Amino acid sequence: MNNDTIKIMVIDDQAVVRQGFVALINTVSDMAVVAEGTNGWQAIDLYRLHRPDVTLMDLRMPELGGVEAITAIRKEFPDARLIVLTTYDGDEDIYRSLQAGAQGYLLKDMFFEELEEAIRKVHGGSRRIPTQVAERLAERMGSSDLTGRETEVLEQIVAGHSNKTIAARLNISEATVKSHINSILSKLGVSDRTQAATTALQRGLVHLR
Amino acid sequence: MNNDTIKIMVIDDQAVVRQGFVALINTVSDMAVVAEGTNGWQAIDLYRLHRPDVTLMDLRMPELGGVEAITAIRKEFPDARLIVLTTYDGDEDIYRSLQAGAQGYLLKDMFFEELEEAIRKVHGGSRRIPTQVAERLAERMGSSDLTGRETEVLEQIVAGHSNKTIAARLNISEATVKSHINSILSKLGVSDRTQAATTALQRGLVHLR
DNA sequence: CCAACCCTCTCCCAAAAGGGAGAGGGAGTA
C-alpha cells in the first residue's frame, strides 16, 4: 500500500453486506479497507486507531447509530471525511446526517461505480449528494420542524401509548399532551395519531426500536 | 466452469449490495454467479433462462416481491432451490417465505461463511434455517392468523384511514369494520389501532408502501 | 426591553374509537 492509496473504514452492522463492500473496494487498486465495524462505538474507536481517509457509514445500527457516531467523530476530528451509505429511510435521516457533518449520502441501490466516484470526490475534499437524494432533502425544507417536546410525544404515539399514558410518562397533564398532539398533527399535515405514526416512520422522524 | 460448479442467481434491488454478494460468491472456487436481477419478475425470467442451482432472494423489492417470485418459480420448477437473504423484517416474512417454498432463510447480519455453508446445504437438498431465525418462527406459532378480511382492514389502518373511510373503501358498514378491528386488536394482543399499526409493521404483517 | 417561541395548562364540545352481546347467511368440512 503506497502513499496514494485511499484508506477506507467500513461501518455496517450487516456482516455479509459489509464483507461485500470490503471485497468490492479491495478490487480497486488505489483503495484499501483498513478497518471494519458494526456500530457507532466501534466507528469512533476505530477512527482514532486507524485515521482512515474516508469512512463509509450505515445509519441504523445497534448500540450507537450512524448520526451520533458522525457527530462524535467530527467533533474530535473536524477534517474527517464521512459518507453515509444506507437504505433510504426518509428525508429526516438525510438532513440529520448532513447536519452531523457527512460529506456524502449514498443509497444502497446505487452501483459500486457511483460509490467509488463518491469516495474519490469526498477524499478530494468535495461533497457528493446524488440528485435523487438532494430532491428528498429539498422536500423536507419548508416542512416545519417539530420541537423537542413534540418529538418526545410523537415517539410515545409510535410506541402505542394513549394520551393518558403519555401524560403520566412525561409528567405533564393530559391536556398538554393533547396540545402537543395538535401541533404535531398540523405540522405533519395529518388528521389522526395513526397517520402521524406511519408518516413519522416513513419520514424517518422516529424508528421502530 | 466445470460440472461441479454451483450455479447461483442473485436477486436484490440494492445494486451495490448485490454486487458485493456477487464478488464474494465468485471468490469461492466451486461457485459462480450466472444471473443477477433486481425484482421478482426478473427473478422468474432469469430462472427460466439460466436454471441456477441455488437462488439468493431478497424479500422487499419493487414491482414483484420475493415471496411472490418464490411461489411462481416453485410452481413452474418444483425442484428449485431458493434461499431468502434479507434484513430481518418480522416473523411473518419468515413464515411466508418458507410457506412459499424457500429452503433457507438467512439474515444479512450473518457472515459470508454461513451463507456459503447454507448454499452448499441447500444445493445438497437439505434445509438451512439458523437457530436465530427458527426462534422467531416459533414465536409466530400460537399467535393466531388474521383472516383475509382482517388483513385488509389492518392494511387500511396502517394506511391511516378512519373506520368510516375503511367502510367506504371496502364497501361494508362501519359496524363491520369495528367488528373486524375488534378481532384484530385481540389477535394482535393490543388495545388500539395505533398499536395495531406499529406491531403489524414490526411483525411484517404489512409494510409501508 | 420586547418579541417570538416553547411548554404548560383550563374549559368545552363533537367526533371517533373501543367494548360487549347477539344474530343471520354462506362456505367448507367432518
Next chain:
DNA sequence: TACTCCCTCTCCCTTTTGGGAGAGGGTTGG
C-alpha cells in the same frame, strides 16, 4: 347433516381523541 369459520350486520354504551380558544410563565435573541 351438523359443525365450524368467516363475513356481515344491529344496538347500546363508555372512553378516547381531535379541535378551538385562550392564557400564564419561561427562555432566547434582536
